[in-house]
Amino acid sequence: xxxxxxxxxxxxxxxxxxxxxxxxxxxxxxxxxxxxxxxxxxxxxxxxxxxxxxxxxxxxxxxxxxxxxxxxxxxxxxxxxxxxxxxxxxxxxxxxxxxxxxxxxxxxxxxxxxxxxxxxxxxxxxxxxxxxxxxxxxxxxxxxxxxxxxxxxxxxxxxxxxxxxxxxxxxxxxxxxxxxxxxxxxxxxxxxxxxxxxxxxxxxxxxxxxxxxxxxxxxxxxxxxxxxxxxxxxxxxxxxxxxxxxxxxxxxxxxxxxxxxxxxxxxxx
Amino acid sequence: xxxxxxxxxxxxxxxxxxxxxxxxxxxxxxxxxxxxxxxxxxxxxxxxxxxxxxxxxxxxxxxxxxxxxxxxxxxxxxxxxxxxxxxxxxxxxxxxxxxxxxxxxxxxxxxxxxxxxxxxxxxxxxxxxxxxxxxxxxxxxxxxxxxxxxxxxxxxxxxxxxxxxxxxxxxxxxxxxxxxxxxxxxxxxxxxxxxxxxxxxxxxxxxxxxxxxxxxxxxxxxxxxxxxxxxxxxxxxxxxxxxxxxxxxxxxxxxxxxxxxxxxxxxxx
Numbered sequence: 001x002x003x004x005x006x007x008x009x010x011x012x013x014x015x016x017x018x019x020x021x022x023x024x025x026x027x028x029x030x031x032x033x034x035x036x037x038x039x040x041x042x043x044x045x046x047x048x049x050x051x052x053x054x055x056x057x058x059x060x061x062x063x064x065x066x067x068x069x070x071x072x073x074x075x076x077x078x079x080x081x082x083x084x085x086x087x088x089x090x091x092x093x094x095x096x097x098x099x100x101x102x103x104x105x106x107x108x109x110x111x112x113x114x115x116x117x118x119x120x121x122x123x124x125x126x127x128x129x130x131x132x133x134x135x136x137x138x139x140x141x142x143x144x145x146x147x148x149x150x151x152x153x154x155x156x157x158x159x160x161x162x163x164x165x166x167x168x169x170x171x172x173x174x175x176x177x178x179x180x181x182x183x184x185x186x187x188x189x190x191x192x193x194x195x196x197x198x199x200x201x202x203x204x205x206x207x208x209x210x211x212x213x214x215x216x217x218x219x220x221x222x223x224x225x226x227x228x229x230x231x232x233x234x235x236x237x238x239x240x241x242x243x244x245x246x247x248x249x250x251x252x253x254x255x256x257x258x259x260x261x262x263x264x265x266x267x268x269x
Numbered sequence: 270x271x272x273x274x275x276x277x278x279x280x281x282x283x284x285x286x287x288x289x290x291x292x293x294x295x296x297x298x299x300x301x302x303x304x305x306x307x308x309x310x311x312x313x314x315x316x317x318x319x320x321x322x323x324x325x326x327x328x329x330x331x332x333x334x335x336x337x338x339x340x341x342x343x344x345x346x347x348x349x350x351x352x353x354x355x356x357x358x359x360x361x362x363x364x365x366x367x368x369x370x371x372x373x374x375x376x377x378x379x380x381x382x383x384x385x386x387x388x389x390x391x392x393x394x395x396x397x398x399x400x401x402x403x404x405x406x407x408x409x410x411x412x413x414x415x416x417x418x419x420x421x422x423x424x425x426x427x428x429x430x431x432x433x434x435x436x437x438x439x440x441x442x443x444x445x446x447x448x449x450x451x452x453x454x455x456x457x458x459x460x461x462x463x464x465x466x467x468x469x470x471x472x473x474x475x476x477x478x479x480x481x482x483x484x485x486x487x488x489x490x491x492x493x494x495x496x497x498x499x500x501x502x503x504x505x506x507x508x509x510x511x512x513x514x515x516x517x518x519x520x521x522x523x524x525x526x527x528x529x530x531x532x533x534x535x536x537x538x
Contacts (some may be wrong), residue, residue: 022369062365062372068380069341076338093365095389096331097416097481098293103331110339120364120389122411124418142391147366149393152439159428170421212366 001087001115001177002136003203003227009085010228011269015259016220018056018089018205019045020235021078022063027240029247036067036074042247043078046239049248053259056087056231059204064185079112087231088115089205093142095120101130107136116140118183118205121167125174132175139180143168143195145209146185168198177201177227184223186214186232192222203229209258210237217260220265228269234258270356270384271405272447272472272496278324278354279497280538284528285489287325287358289504290315290347291332294366296509300515305336305343311516313348315508318517320526325356325500327474347382356500357384358474362411364389370399378406385409387452387474390436393444401444407447412437412464415454415477437467446470446496453492455483455501461491472498478527479506485527489534497538503527 001009010016023039032038034113059078062070082088094104094117101119108117109131116138119131131139138225144154144164153255154164161169168182184195195204204223208214209232216232223230238258242250270277279285292308292315301307316326328347333340351357363373363386370388377386378400385407388400400408413423413433423433430438437451453464455477464473473492477483478501485501492499507527511519 024372060369060372062363062369062376065341065376066372069338069345071376072334072338072341082458091365093363093389094331095331096360096362096412097418100329100331103293103329103335107331107334107337107340111335120362120391122389122391123414123416124421126416126418126421128418145366145392147392147395149366149397150396152393153391153432153436154393156435158318158430158435159432161427161430163422163432166425166427167422173522269478 001084003138005089006055007227007269010266013053013055013259014263014266015053015265016228016230016232016262017054017255017259018058018231018233019046019050019054019238019255020058020060020207020233021239022060023233023239024063025067029243029245031245036070039074040077044081045248046251047081049252050238050255051083051086053255054086054244056089057082058089058091058233060091076112079114089140090114090117093118093120095123095127096121098126098130101127105131105134109134118142121171128171128174132179133162135179137179140205141171141180141182143182143184144188144191145183146187146212146214150185165198168195172199172202177203181205183207186219187212189215189218189222192219196223198226200225203231205231207233212232216261220262224265228266232262270353272407275324275356276538279535282322282324282528283532283535284322284324285499285531285535286323286495286524286528287327287500287502288315288319288323288507288524289327289329289502290508291329291403292508293332294336298512298514300312300514305339307483308343313350315520316350318521319507320352320355322524323355324357325359325361326351327502329360330451334398343434345381348383358409359383359386362387362389364392364396367399370396374400374403378403387390387411387478390440396535397440397443401448404448406448409474410449410451412451412453413460414452415456415481415483419454433521436466437464441468443473446472450474452476455488456481458484458487458491461488465492465494469494472500474500474502476502479503485530489531493534497535501531
């Protein structure tokens with residue numbers, strides 16, 4: 001899926017929802033086997049239950065790597081389960097020197113055929129460029145993250161403008177909104193207007209709604225642009241909303257609720 | 270292996286050499302099958318050929334992930350092959366919000382039992398801390414990297430002191446040299462004296478010797494400390510020194526040469 005198709009999907013589903021498949025084997029609901037088959041079964045049910053409301057799915061690689069090569073197999077199989085009309089995102093936060101980033105890009109864009117991957121900016125242009133070279137794929141660079149640690153460097157008071165603004169400003173010159181997006185935490189909704197001055201056109205992937213305390217409404221109010229420009233992610237708030245056998249049904253209800261919260265901000269599309 | 274054992278090993282082998290097992294299936298020597306068994310065979314021969322001179326081995330995860338779950342299996346099996354008297358490093362450059370970094374720490378420190386992992390600093394304390402909580406393991410945070418892209422943010426002229434110095438200064442307060450190290454590129458040997466003023470005690474993992482053009486002698490002159498404090502990595506310069514059936518023998522000779530170049534700087538230990 002590319003950005004134009006994503007915009008159509010947002011328009012048609014009237015939703016900015018991205019569901020995070022951060023599936024933790026220790027948190028599987030009662031009745032789901034606590035093994036890799038159980039994770040696959042859980043992911044399949046969550047995808048089926050939420051796909052009417054979600055325009056994207058984000059799989060955080062850490063949750064799969066924790067289980068070693070067997071977990072990596074589950075990552076591959078879950079990727080294959082995703083419908084073709086959603087954006088598939090590997091939330092991998094990779095980044096390395098050029099020839100190594102090329103290997104990561106191949107791993108996620110070719111071997112697994114993800115539409116998009118998250119990338120860390122610390123190592124600069126030649127660490128990000130190998131991902132951007134895949135012009136039918138999308139590179140999502142960390143801008144301002146949702147966690148407390150963003151204060152250490154991203155908004156360190158020593159630096160004016162703050163580091164995250166320099167990252168957004170500089171990285172946004174490396175490619176267009178067709179294959180570059182940014183991560184901005186929902187817990188930083190007050191910074192979104194300023195961020196939109198720096199990157200008016202690029203999509204923003206917004207984690208941090210739900211368990212981390214961000215508000216989807218505030219994100220939409222401050223962050224939407226003429227193409228929509230938002231992917232609002234919820235992981236724990238949807239997939240673990242119930243720990244019982246009704247988990248899929250409850251996940252669907254939570255996905256619907258979040259999609260409906262964002263719906264008023266899709267009417268201009 | 271812990272830091273005290275690493276120091277003993279440096280003393281005994283008179284070497285700071287770390288061999289990078291960045292094994293690329295397309296670059297396997299003639300006669301080695303171009304499949305995952307071939308990679309394993311190659312890694313085994315390289316390890317056996319170089320282990321008299323190397324005090325550490327660094328596996329870059331990108332090269333294995335490129336092959337999907339099968340590649341991840343090779344990563345696991347190669348980890349198992351490493352002798353117990355070398356430091357095993359997963360060069361993974363991970364980093365995410367707290368609960369996710371915990372998953373990465375488990376993946377590399379528990380599931381695969383690596384001694385050390387490289388971590389990206391952009392997301393700050395709560396992204397690094399879950400790794401540091403494993404007090405018998407070593408977290409190696411990116412400081413000043415060897416690539417051209419380090420100019421974009423790490424040494425961006427907007428910022429005084431440069432970002433990488435703020436990273437070294439702040440992160441070094443988060444733990445001791447017993448379980449925290451830093452990555453500093455060998456191509457930045459002139460910055461090493463200044464770096465030693467900021468982090469006098471911590472070990473530095475130094476990639477960029479060989480293919481990337483850094484000098485091991487300059488690194489030792491400017492970077493060594495009272496405990497040695499250095500791991501000098503060469504990957505391509507050793508493992509692909511010959512593309513023929515003599516690859517292991519030539520790798521051994523290259524490893525010996527680099528170890529001997531660093532030897533004069535181990536005599537104070």
